[in-house]
Amino acid sequence: MSNQQQSALSQKRDPLRLPKVILALFMTFLFLFPIFWMIFVSLKPESQPAASPLEWFLPPYTFVNYIDVIGGSDIFLWIWNSFFVGIVTTILTLVLTSLAAFALSKMKFRYRRALFVFFIAGLMVPGEAMIIPLYEIIGAMNLLDTYSGLILPMIAAPLGVIILKSFFDGVPNEVIESAQIDGCTDIRLFWNIVLPLAKPALAAIGILTFIGSWNNFLWPYLAIISESLYTLPVGIPMFNSNYSESYILPMTVNALASIPVIIAFLLFEKQIVKGISFTGIKG
Amino acid sequence: MNKKSWKNELRPLPFILPFFIVYVAFTVFPIFKGMQMSFFNWTLIEQQDFIGLAHYQNVLTDPNFWEAFGNTTLFVVLSTPTMVILALFLALLANLNTRFRTLIRGAFFIPSILSVSVISYVAIFMLQPYTGVVNNLIQAFGIDQEPFWLAEPSLAWVSIIGVTLWWTVGFNMILFLTSLQNIPDDLYEAAEVDGATRMMMFWKITLPQLLPITRVILLLQVLASFKVFGQILLITGGGPGTSTRPIILYIYEMGFERYDLGYAAAMSYLLFVVLLLLSLVQLRLGGKGGRMI
Numbered sequence: 001m002s003n004q005q006q007s008a009l010s011q012k013r014d015p016l017r018l019p020k021v022i023l024a025l026f027m028t029f030l031f032l033f034p035i036f037w038m039i040f041v042s043l044k045p046e047s048q049p050a051a052s053p054l055e056w057f058l059p060p061y062t063f064v065n066y067i068d069v070i071g072g073s074d075i076f077l078w079i080w081n082s083f084f085v086g087i088v089t090t091i092l093t094l095v096l097t098s099l100a101a102f103a104l105s106k107m108k109f110r111y112r113r114a115l116f117v118f119f120i121a122g123l124m125v126p127g128e129a130m131i132i133p134l135y136e137i138i139g140a141m142n143l144l145d146t147y148s149g150l151i152l153p154m155i156a157a158p159l160g161v162i163i164l165k166s167f168f169d170g171v172p173n174e175v176i177e178s179a180q181i182d183g184c185t186d187i188r189l190f191w192n193i194v195l196p197l198a199k200p201a202l203a204a205i206g207i208l209t210f211i212g213s214w215n216n217f218l219w220p221y222l223a224i225i226s227e228s229l230y231t232l233p234v235g236i237p238m239f240n241s242n243y244s245e246s247y248i249l250p251m252t253v254n255a256l257a258s259i260p261v262i263i264a265f266l267l268f269e270k271q272i273v274k275g276i277s278f279t280g281i282k283g
Numbered sequence: 284m285n286k287k288s289w290k291n292e293l294r295p296l297p298f299i300l301p302f303f304i305v306y307v308a309f310t311v312f313p314i315f316k317g318m319q320m321s322f323f324n325w326t327l328i329e330q331q332d333f334i335g336l337a338h339y340q341n342v343l344t345d346p347n348f349w350e351a352f353g354n355t356t357l358f359v360v361l362s363t364p365t366m367v368i369l370a371l372f373l374a375l376l377a378n379l380n381t382r383f384r385t386l387i388r389g390a391f392f393i394p395s396i397l398s399v400s401v402i403s404y405v406a407i408f409m410l411q412p413y414t415g416v417v418n419n420l421i422q423a424f425g426i427d428q429e430p431f432w433l434a435e436p437s438l439a440w441v442s443i444i445g446v447t448l449w450w451t452v453g454f455n456m457i458l459f460l461t462s463l464q465n466i467p468d469d470l471y472e473a474a475e476v477d478g479a480t481r482m483m484m485f486w487k488i489t490l491p492q493l494l495p496i497t498r499v500i501l502l503l504q505v506l507a508s509f510k511v512f513g514q515i516l517l518i519t520g521g522g523p524g525t526s527t528r529p530i531i532l533y534i535y536e537m538g539f540e541r542y543d544l545g546y547a548a549a550m551s552y553l554l555f556v557v558l559l560l561l562s563l564v565q566l567r568l569g570g571k572g573g574r575m576i
Contacts, residue, residue: 014481017379024376025383028390031449035393037416038405053419096302103298110292115299122310124562128510128531129555132538132548133317134309136325156306186294215398217513218531222539236400237517247408254401265396269389272396276454277461 035258042066042252065252075256077228078235085147085220085231086213089154093209094202097160102190104161105168106176116165122158128218135222145225154213160205167198204275207268214261232257317548317555325545338549348550350525351533358529359508362444366504367497370452374459388460392453399450403517406446407433436526439519443527446514451507455500462496463489502565509558530554 014020036057043061069075103109104116127134134153135144143149171194179189195202217233224230230238236257240250265272321339324332342348377388394402409416410432418429432442470488479487512531515521521528528536530550538547 020376020379021381021383024379024381024387027373027376028383028387031390031394034402034405034409034449035397037409038401041408053416053423056416056419096305099298100302103295107295107298108291109295112295115303119306122306124559124566125310125314126506126510126555126558126562128512129551129558130310130313130317131531132534132544132551133313133320135538136320136544137309137313137316152305153309156302156308156310158306158310161302186298190298211396215396217399222535233398233400236398236404240400240404247404247411247414250404251408254404258397258401261396261398262393265393266389273392273457273461276457 035262038251038258039255041248042255044248046246046248065248066256069249069252069256073239073253074227074230074235075232075239075253078230078232079257079260081147081229082214082232085150086210088147089151089213090206090210092151092155093157093160094206096155097157097205098164098195098198098202099190101161101164101168102194105165106171106173106189106194107186119158119161122156123162127153131218131222134219138223144223145229147229149223150220150229150231153219154216157209160209163201163205164198167201168194171197200274203271207271208275211261211272314555317552320545320548321552323545325543325548327542327544334545338546339553341546342549342553347525347533348530351528351530354527355509355511355529355531357440358444358511359505361440362447362508363501363504365444366448366452366455366508367501369448370455370500371459371493371497373452373456374463377456377460378463391456394450395453397450399513400517402446402450403514406442406514406518410442433519434523436523439523439527443515443518446518447511450514455504458496458500459493462493466492499565502561506558506561506565509554509561 040057042065043063044056044065045060045062046065100119104112104119138144138149138153141149143152175193176189179193184193215233216231220231220234224234227235227238236253239253322333322335324334373391377384377391379387381387410418412418412429412431415432417432421428421430430438432438466489470492471484474484474488510531511529512535515527515529516532516535519527521532531554534547534550534554537543537550
């Protein structure tokens with residue numbers, strides 16, 4: 001990247017470079033500290049209260065808490081629920097938004113512009129302010145306390161349509177026209193020609209949708225009553241509030257919930273960062 | 284209209300319709316449903332009497348509503364500038380050309396992918412008096428105090444804002460970082476030829492070039508902070524007393540603990556109007572922030 005050359009060029013002349021790097025590393029330590037603390041506490045034997053900060057991080061270590069938590073809670077069930085809801089939400093979001101974006105970008109029909117504006121307007125509707133009517137609607141559909149009730153309200157994300165439409169707009173119309181002359185059906189045009197070109201956008205939207213769903217708290221907290229349908233973010237508080245004194249087991253639950261996400265982050269870092277920089281949307 | 288053009292008009296339907304139906308049912312319809320509910324005495328068992336604007340009158344004279352609204356505003360006012368400045372500061376650090384670059388970026392961002400439940404409980408237990416690591420650290424530095432972080436309103440706010448910063452600042456940091464990397468090199472090279480100091484380059488090139496993204500981040504942040512809920516519910520439960528209760532928590536309590544869905548819907552509607560106005564400001568002022576479109 002040419003930008004790195006630039007900073008390489010001027011960094012020789014930056015007398016403050018070393019202090020800046022030290023400051024950056026100090027901030028790094030500060031940001032990681034709570035995560036390390038969580039993991040180290042989860043490895044503490046139950047009977048070992050720590051009197052000094054250092055003792056949190058020193059041995060003895062044990063995995064017995066992990067065995068206790070896995071045996072004594074539904075944590076795998078909650079992880080499975082979160083995973084299932086996340087995957088279905090992500091797939092449905094990608095299917096619905098890419099189909100709609102394809103039509104808006106590559107088909108000519110009346111009210112096309114009006115429809116696009118109608119979808120854009122949805123960006124301004126804050127889900128958080130809509131929980132009461134949404135609860136009523138999902139209730140009337142008899143979908144409270146079901147997977148569908150968790151998934152359906154999340155999949156009509158206009159942002160995906162808007163991003164994918166702008167991606168599809170980049171596909172030259174000549175390609176589309178010549179394929180149509182060759183007798184290509186709309187659905188094959190969509191599936192074989194347009195969709196493969198939007199892979200980076202689909203990956204970014206998909207990953208951000210999955211993370212959003214995985215971490216979604218407010219809606220599952222309202223819409224789910226049965227413990228067997230808890231997602232992880234709802235299960236954790238229910239588990240943890242039973243342990244207000246000792247926090248070794250709660251931290252084990254937190255660590256168990258976080259380790260897969262951290263690994264996923266390390267694997268998909270590039271797509272996550274790309275996704276954020278072109279959607280720029282806060283959860 | 285002849286047969287062929289009819290067919291043409293129907294062609295997009297299978298593509299548009301699935302999204303359209305879900306979008307109308309779960310994004311557009313709730314807006315109208317919410318308005319309807321706010322005009323009724325609407326409880327969980329749905330005894331419905333039309334009462335017109337009475338809920339709105341009651342909400343607007345409800346001191347609890349204004350307290351919650353004030354708390355939310357306080358959170359926005361305190362957290363937004365801190366968040367934006369910290370994000371810029373971290374982005375500048377993450378943009379340093381060192382071999383630790385990936386580590387630094389990862390560290391600033393990783394808290395944002397953790398669940399609100401995880402970060403809340405890590406915070407609660409770290410902040411616990413006597414056994415929490417934060418007080419342990421304070422005392423290790425020779426300060427003989429035992430702050431009860433969540434028991435006093437001002438300390439509770441400091442805790443909530445601190446946790447929120449740690450949790451979410453990485454998101455904005457990435458937006459700043461991308462923008463930093465998009466500043467054309469020739470600007471710096473030209474400035475170098477002219478003999479500009481690094482300080483001057485920062486004030487005359489970097490900051491002005493970051494202005495558009497700063498505006499976007501600022502507005503996104505105000506909107507996001509206005510919707511604060513999860514971490515407050517889990518960390519303080521709105522307490523001590525009701526001193527940290529934000530508007531969405533009050534809506535939640537009225538709707539799902541006192542079962543007054545009509546009243547909660549009226550409050551939601553007021554919140555909706557505020558957020559809508561903020562979004563409109565964002566679309567007008569966002570400049571390139573309209574880049575979402």
